[in-house]
Amino acid sequence: MADLKIQGLAKSYRDVRVLEGIDLHIASGEFFTLLGPSGCGKTTLLRTIAGFQHQDRGEIIVKGERIDNKPAHKRDIGMVFQDYAIFPHLTVAENVAFGLKARSLPKAAMDQRVDESLKMVRLEGYHARYPAEMSGGQQQRIGLARAMAIRPTLLLMDEPLSNLDAKLRIELREDIRDIQRRLGITTIYVTHDQEEALAVSDRICVMNKGNVEQIGTPFEIYRKPVRRFAAGFVGTMNFLPARAENGRLMVGSQSFPFAGLQAERAIEIAFRPENVILANRPLDEEVLHLRAEVRKVTFLGREAHYMLTTEAGEIVAQVADPSSDFIDMEGKPVDICLPLAKIVLFDRNGDLVMTGAAR
């Protein structure tokens, strides 16, 4: 059991700043995900924690002890790689036993740990196989078993599923989550796939350009974004330009009373597609009304997506369980309602102004 504290971690390549003062505190046994677009510094952060490269500034503290002066092989940190990094010249069992050998476990204990690890990733019976004879999903299972077998204080995974096809990705991410829970190993998981992050994490850290944008539970990240970047990156989010003026919110030519919006300034109003209500029916909550025209309908079975043109801009609305007259709406005008409790306002810098729920 180990917690991890990162303080003021910074790293540059030449004069390009890749990490700009990262602060994190990851609890013992937590499944913590770094989520962000490609190139935002996730791999760099992970490899710095693992000790494959060294930070310019900052501290890495595991169980209250600084580890950044230790060489990588003494940090006792397990790693799962995007390209699996399975040793092709060793059998499956030898791969899993590789880290145990470095720890000079007795033979019997080692065999038992190998069996147990392979069983855990559902590869029992594959001991003597060579990796070349196995599929990508199976290879990543070996990678997982190999990293777990040494019972590391910390487990790092760098986009372990991104080379697999969609179905396998879902299957394996569930397995990863179950195994991590069972063993209680503190885990840092890197992905650029927001759905994957939402599905597996205890907490998510949204990163952008070497900075932490927001840290929170999947629910908080999705429902209570505090930065425009996090709001836009996780899930689909509609953004419309708006103005704040003397306690009123102006969207297009419409104006709504909105407590707490005093200072006069340009802002953005953000809301999720599933929170857009089509048709002007009476509702028992406060809403914003907008008129729109349906440009395009995409029917997806369980739901339908509507591309709408409002006077303030383009938005997407999502309707669950659409009926057939809903599907024939292309080209027609429609009234839409946005429940105030579900909207979020951001300022020009992408910082949260306030949420509709907090009026």
Add this chain to the structure above:
Amino acid sequence: MSRRFRFDLWTFVLIGAWTILLILLVWPLSSIVRASLIDNETGALSLVHYMEIFTTRVYQRAIGNTLIAGFGGMMGALVLGVALAFVTTRFHIYGRALIQTLAVIALVSPPFIGAYAWIVLFGASGVVRKGLDSIGVSIPPIYGVAGVIMVFSLKFFPHVFLITSGALAAINRSVEEAAESLGVPPAKRLFKITFPLILPAISASALLTFVLSIADFGTPRIIGRDFNVLATEAFNLFGGEVGGNPGMASALSMVLIFLSMTVVFAQRWVLRRNVYHSNMIKKPERQHVTGLRSAGLHLLAYGIVLIGALPAFIVVIFSFRRTSGPVFQPGVSLQSYEKVIATVSEPIWNTLTFSSVAVVAIVITGTLVGYLISRRPGVVTGALDALLMVPYIVPGIVMGIAFITRFNDPPLALTGTGLIIILVVYIRRLPYSARSVAAALKQVGPNLEDAAVSLGYAPGKAFMKVTVPLILPGIMAGALMSFVTAMNELSSSLVLYVGSTITMPVRIYLSVMDGEYGTASALSTILLSMTAVAVYAAFHLSGRKESALL
């Protein structure tokens, strides 16, 4: 801090590699540059040699002939190699393994054996020519430009074949099917789709065969007669048959290097946009054809490789023929071998020891330098990598001349020693070894070592436990191929040998020049057998990939 300068093993290797390249490559070659710019009479800096090249007919002819030989050899090899690659990758041909083996035999047989074997068959007193003569068909002897180009084509086509078959086998079949579905007829598709996709492979093999053709010394010398090329002129001027003119030899060497370099840049230019990455979804299939078409394709494929491998067979057969002087007599005998063992066994031992020593040195430095290039990128390493390109474009004869002029006097007086012959082979082959190790390391990928480190192994140990086992077969295969090249090296050794350091290729060359065809055949057969053993082992180690032989 990560920026801190650490004086570790790799810094040491880097300094060592630079030292080696400066002493064994830059310094000797600088002597050629210098000699080419010094007036023989006054000793002053001047362009007199270069002026002479542009005013003397014989040199102009040498330049023209070099280009003819280079382009001729290149074109011939391309036609034969691409045709063979196409037929064997796109059609069902019986005995593909045999075809590959024959191509490899043609590839690894000593370079000048071809010239010599064709003379045995079609020379002034050639067996086939005489045979035809006796039934009333008279053909001219093969000497001259046609012979040179023919020998080059037949000698170098296996390079083209091996490189382009790899590329052809890697084309996604769907791409061709897509073209077909868009209404492009098959013949047009070949030129519109297939050739552009394998252009990188074709141009790489064109470059290789051109450089090999213009650097070849033995072939024009043996079969060219008065077909002089830069390599032979440089050798004559240097060898001092008429007093010697090292300055002129150096200037011609510079022209030769310049030609190679031009072609390297031309190839880069051709390829400037043409690197395609395709995803291999559907592998190309081999088409089954029957009847006359099938017979024609088999005839073509077997014809090419059999003629290519013919010289090797010829020397083996003729080594067992009875001889009297330069003339072969009817009947079988071991007389040539008896003569070789009685009088000229020294070259065999010299060849074996020189090659072995060179290969050990090549493997050790090549592995370290290869690791440096692929895992420690940086400006200094990058410059080292660029410098390693130089031996690719410096012909053996030029390197030989450079060594003998530079290492003739103290502090490094090496002329006449075996070491100087070893060092030339070492520096010429080192880049191949370093590059192949670097390529192998790129395939292994640094993540495997990182994985081992994260599992608790110190970096050095991780390298030994993971990377070394993975690249070892490649290193060994490369070592054996270096051994093959070292054993067959003629041009530089010819400049550098003295009586006691004579090697097999030099001995064979001298025997051919003296008309001792029996001795030449026997020695060639021995050399060929040693080569075959090494090649077979390399092939075996590399998991039967022909690419290991390049």
